[in-house]
Amino acid sequence: MIAGVFFFCFQALAQEKQPYVILISLDGYRYDYTERFQPENLVRFIEKGAAAEFMIPSFPTKTFPNHYSIATGMKPENHGLVNNAFYDSRKDKVYSIRDRSIVEDGYWYGGIPLWVLAEQNGLKAASYFFVGSEADVQGVRPSFYHNYDAGISNLTRISKVFEWLDLPEEERPRMITLYFSDMDDAGHAYGPNNDEQISKRLKKLDHELGALFEGLESFDLDIQIFIVSDHGMVNVPKQNLLNLDHITEEIAAKVVNNGAMAHLYLDNPLEIEEVYIKLSQKEGPFNVVKVKDKQYYKNTETYADRLGHILIMPDLGFYLGTTPDIVKYQNRSGLLKTDVFGEHGFSPEYKEMGAIFYAKGSKIKEGKTIKPFQNIHIYPLIAQILGLPIPHEIDGDFEVLKEILKDDK
Numbered sequence: 060m061i062a063g064v065f066f067f068c069f070q071a072l073a074q075e076k077q078p079y080v081i082l083i084s085l086d087g088y089r090y091d092y093t094e095r096f097q098p099e100n101l102v103r104f105i106e107k108g109a110a111a112e113f114m115i116p117s118f119p120t121k122t123f124p125n126h127y128s129i130a131t132g133m134k135p136e137n138h139g140l141v142n143n144a145f146y147d148s149r150k151d152k153v154y155s156i157r158d159r160s161i162v163e164d165g166y167w168y169g170g171i172p173l174w175v176l177a178e179q180n181g182l183k184a185a186s187y188f189f190v191g192s193e194a195d196v197q198g199v200r201p202s203f204y205h206n207y208d209a210g211i212s213n214l215t216r217i218s219k220v221f222e223w224l225d226l227p228e229e230e231r232p233r234m235i236t237l238y239f240s241d242m243d244d245a246g247h248a249y250g251p252n253n254d255e256q257i258s259k260r261l262k263k264l265d266h267e268l269g270a271l272f273e274g275l276e277s278f279d280l281d282i283q284i285f286i287v288s289d290h291g292m293v294n295v296p297k298q299n300l301l302n303l304d305h306i307t308e309e310i311a312a313k314v315v316n317n318g319a320m321a322h323l324y325l326d327n328p329l330e331i332e333e334v335y336i337k338l339s340q341k342e343g344p345f346n347v348v349k350v351k352d353k354q355y356y357k358n359t360e361t362y363a364d365r366l367g368h369i370l371i372m373p374d375l376g377f378y379l380g381t382t383p384d385i386v387k388y389q390n391r392s393g394l395l396k397t398d399v400f401g402e403h404g405f406s407p408e409y410k411e412m413g414a415i416f417y418a419k420g421s422k423i424k425e426g427k428t429i430k431p432f433q434n435i436h437i438y439p440l441i442a443q444i445l446g447l448p449i450p451h452e453i454d455g456d457f458e459v460l461k462e463i464l465k466d467d468k
Contacts, residue, residue, distance in 0.1 A: 076280065076281035077233065077281065078233070078281050078282075078283055078420075078421075078422065078444050078445060078446075079224070079232075079233050079234075079235070079280050079281060079282045079283065080233065080234050080235070080282075080283050080284075080285065080441050080444060080445055081220070081235045081236075081237060081275070081282060081283070081284050081285070082129075082173070082189075082234075082235070082236045082237070082285045082287070082437075082441065083236075083237045083238075083239070083268075083271075083284065083285065083286045083287070084126060084129070084189065084236070084237070084238045084239070084287055084288065084289060085239050085241070085242055085264070085286060085287070085288045085415070086122060086238065086239065086240045086241075086242065086243035086288065086289055087122075087240070087242045087243025087244070087245075087246045087247070087288065087289070087290065087291075087292055087401075087403070088242040088243075088288035088414070088415050089242075089246070089251050089288075089291035089292050089411070089413065089414075089415075090112075090113035090114070090288075090291055090410070090413035090414060090415055091113075091413075092242065092251075092257065092261060092415075093105070093415070095254070095258075096254075096257070096258045096261050096262075098261050098262065098264075098265035098268075099265065099269070100265045100266070100268050100269035100272060101265055101268060101286070101417070104268075104272065104284075104286070104417060104419055105417050105419075106425075106426065107419055107425055107426075108284075108417060108418050108419030108420070108423050108424075108425060108427070109417070109418045109419070109423050109424055109425075109426075109427035109428070109429065109463040110415075110416065110417045110418075110427070110428055110429070111415070111416040111417075111428070111429050111430070111431060111432060112428065112429070112430060112431050113410070113413035113414065113415065113416075113431050114287065114288070114413065114414040114415060114416040114431065114432060114433075114434050115407050115413065115414075115431050115432060115433045115434065116128075116289060116290045116291075116407045116412055116413075116414050116434055117134050117135055117407065117433065117434060117435065118134075118135065118355050118356070118406060118407055119135070119141075119142055119317075119319065119320050119355075119404050119405075120289075120290040120291070120319075120403050120404050120405060120406070120407055120412040121142055121143045121289075121290065121317060121319075121403065121404045122143060122156075122190070122243070122289050122290070123140050123142075123143050123156055123190050124140045124141065124142060124143070125289035125290055125414075125434060126189060126190035126191070126238075126289050127140045127168065127170070127172070127190045127191050128434055128435055129287060129289070129434050129435075129437050129438070130170075130172040130173055130174075130189060130190065130191055130192075130236075130438070131169075131170030131171060131172050131173075131191075131438060131453065132170070132435050132436070132437070132438025132439060132449075132450075132453035132454060132455035133169070133170045133435060133452075133453055133454050133455075134357070134358070134435060134454050135356075136356040136357065136358045136359070136361065136362060136366065137169065137170070137358055137361060137362075137452075137454060138168070138169045138170040139167060139168060139169040139170075139361075139362050139365065140154070140167065140168065140190070140191075141356070141362055141365045141366055142154075142315075142317050142320065142322065142404075143156050143317045143404075144156070144315050144316070144317045145315055145322055145365045145366075145367070146313055146315050146322065146324050146364075146365065146367065147167075147364060147365050148324075148364040149364060150166070153315055154167055154365075159206070162193060162194065162207075163193045163194050163195075163206070164194060164195075165194045165195040165196045165197070165198070167194070168191050168194050168196045169361075169362075170196075170450075170452075170453070171196075171197065171450050172191050172192070172196055173234055173236075173438060173441055173442070174186055174189075174192060174199075174200075174201040174204075174234055174236065175196050175197055175199045176442060176447050176448075176450070177233065177234040177445065177447060178199050178201065178202065179197075179199065180447050180448065182232075182233045182234060182445065182447070183201075183202040183203075183230065183231065183232040183233060183234075184201040184202060184203075184232050184233070184234040184235070184236075185201050185202060185203035185204065185220075185223050185232035185234070185235045185236075186201045186203070186204045186205070186235070186236040186237075187204075187205055187216045187219055187220065187235075187236070187237050187238065188205060188207050188216070188236070188237070188238035189236035189237075189238055192204050192236060193205075193206050193207065201232070201234075202232060203223060203232060205219075209240060213239055213241070213264070213267045214267060214270065216237060216238075216239075217237075217267065217270060217271045217274070220235060220237060220271070220274075220275075221274050223235060224275075224278050224280060224282075225278075233445060234441075234445060239264060239267075241260050241261075241263070241264045242257070242260060242261065242264065242288070243292075244260070245257055245259075245260040245261075246292035246401040246403075247292075247400060247401045247402070248397065248400065248401070249397055249399070249400070249401065250292070250293075250294040250295070250397070250399040250400055250401040251291070251292040251293065251294060251401050251411075252294050252399075253399070272284075281420070281421055282420060283418070283419075283420030283421070283422055283423065283444055284418065284419050284420055285416075285417070285418050285437065285441065286415065286416075286417040286418070287414065287415060287416050287417075287434070287437065288414040288415045289414060289434075290403045290404075290412055290414055291403060291410075291411050291412045291413045291414060292401040292402070292403050292411070293375060293376055293401065293402060293403065293405065293409070293411040293412070294376060294399050294400075294401060295376055295377065295378045295399065295400050295401065295402045296376070296398065296399050297388065297398050297399070297400075299344075299376055299377045299378060300377075300378050300380050300384070300385055300388060301343060301344070301345060301373055301377055301378065301379050301380065302380065302381075302382060302385055303316055303321055303371070303379040303380060303381055304381055304382045306338070306341060306343065306345070306371060306379075307321070307323065307338075307371070310323065310325075310334055310337070310338070311325065311326040311327065311330075312324055312325045312326060312334070312368075312369075313326075315367070316379055316380075316381060317404060318378050318379055318380070318402050318404055319372070319373060319378070319379070319402055319403065319404025319405050320370055320371070320372050320373075320379070320404055321370070321371040321379050322366065322367035322369075322370060323367050323368055323369040323370070323371065324367045324368060325367075325368045325369070328368055331349060331351070331368050331369065334368075334369060335347060335349055335369060338369065338371065344373060344374040344377050345371055345372060345373045345374060345377065345379070346371075346372045346374070347369060347370070347371055347372075348369065348370040348371075348372060349368070349369055349370075350366045350367060350368055350369065350370060351368075355370070355406070372405075372406075373405075375405050375409050375411065378402050413431070414434065416432075416434075416437070418463060421465075422444060422464055422465055422466070423463055423464065423465065424462075424463055424464070424465055427462075427463050429460075429462060429463060432459050432460065433455075433459075435453070435454045435455040436455040436456055436457075436459040436460050437455070437460070438453060438455045439453065439455045439456065439457035439460075440457060440460040440461070440463075440464075442457075443457055443461075444464075
């Protein structure tokens with residue numbers, strides 16, 4: 060009798076399913092899109108799982124810093140991607156998200172991304188696009204990954220996830236990331252308040268997500284799904300373009316701009332106070348901030364050379380453009396083709412920059428809504444679910460999100 064009980068317990072343990080995690084990013088999906096447009100598959104997903112009122116991005120609210128904050132559990136000034144574009148004096152190069160040699164170079168990326176953590180601890184990982192997944196971070200890449208190509212359809216990406224999950228158990232990735240740019244593309248092109256264009260793009264994306272959800276249900280696997288975005292979006296009318304060249308004229312500095320913020324790397328750092336006063340005296344809808352004051356970047360030491368000396372930050376709904384940017388806009392060429400476009404990168408204090416967090420799976424409570432939280436806290440939650448050690452140097456805290464777990468631990 061006792062032997063029979065032991066055998067039964069052994070069988071139950073042997074049959075216990077190992078958890079899988081799929082982390083899905085919907086780039087530029089503003090916190091209020093779901094309530095405004097009621098996409099049926101996402102609404103159903105939320106009803107069966109957990110959701111935050113909104114998620115607070117890291118500063119600056121740009122794509123690369125925030126994706127990598129989600130992936131590492133660290134703030135941008137701690138993981139190294141301090142903006143979509145910045146200067147590094149050691150390399151004497153500007154990090155550019157469009158330079159493939161830079162994007163794939165592990166030098167630029169600090170921290171331990173989730174896929175690296177998984178691989179280092181014996182779990183296979185896969186990525187169909189996620190910031191940092193193409194680089195050899197700590198000499199490690201996911202077992203399966205793809206170099207970014209915006210032309211690859213969402214359904215192709217989804218089909219590949221099914222292929223990965225259909226692999227033999229010893230080859231199958233337990234940690235998968237997936238990325239869709241639809242809402243960011245639409246938001247930039249038309250602005251987030253263009254209901255016709257935003258709802259049109261969201262309806263298509265939601266249909267594709269429905270196909271993903273349905274397909275995942277066919278697998279006899281314990282899959283936990285997390286859906287996040289990196290930032291929100293705000294309208295920028297054409298009259299709100301600010302000419303950065305005029306603002307920074309006669310300033311001896313390297314200027315690296317990304318629309319909602321410009322970094323100034325002064326030729327002579329001893330002139331910070333003088334330059335700050337000179338810029339502050341200029342009139343316009345923008346603020347001038349000294350990096351050393353730690354108003355936005357709290358850690359100004361680890362990647363000090365990347366942060367620069369002074370930040371120029373336009374007011375919400377304004378955009379810093381160089382003279383060529385202004386010309387492109389006036390000629391309706393490039394990305395600026397409409398009278399109102401969308402932008403992000405502003406302080407996370409603005410609710411318009413708010414992102415989403417949805418979760419669903421056997422370990423996630425149903426119908427659970429939680430208060431807003433910072434995106435750095437996703438990392439320890441996923442690590443805990445996968446049974447991975449949580450690095451002590453991260454900024455995230457498992458305690459923040461453990462309330463969405465059914466066993467609450």
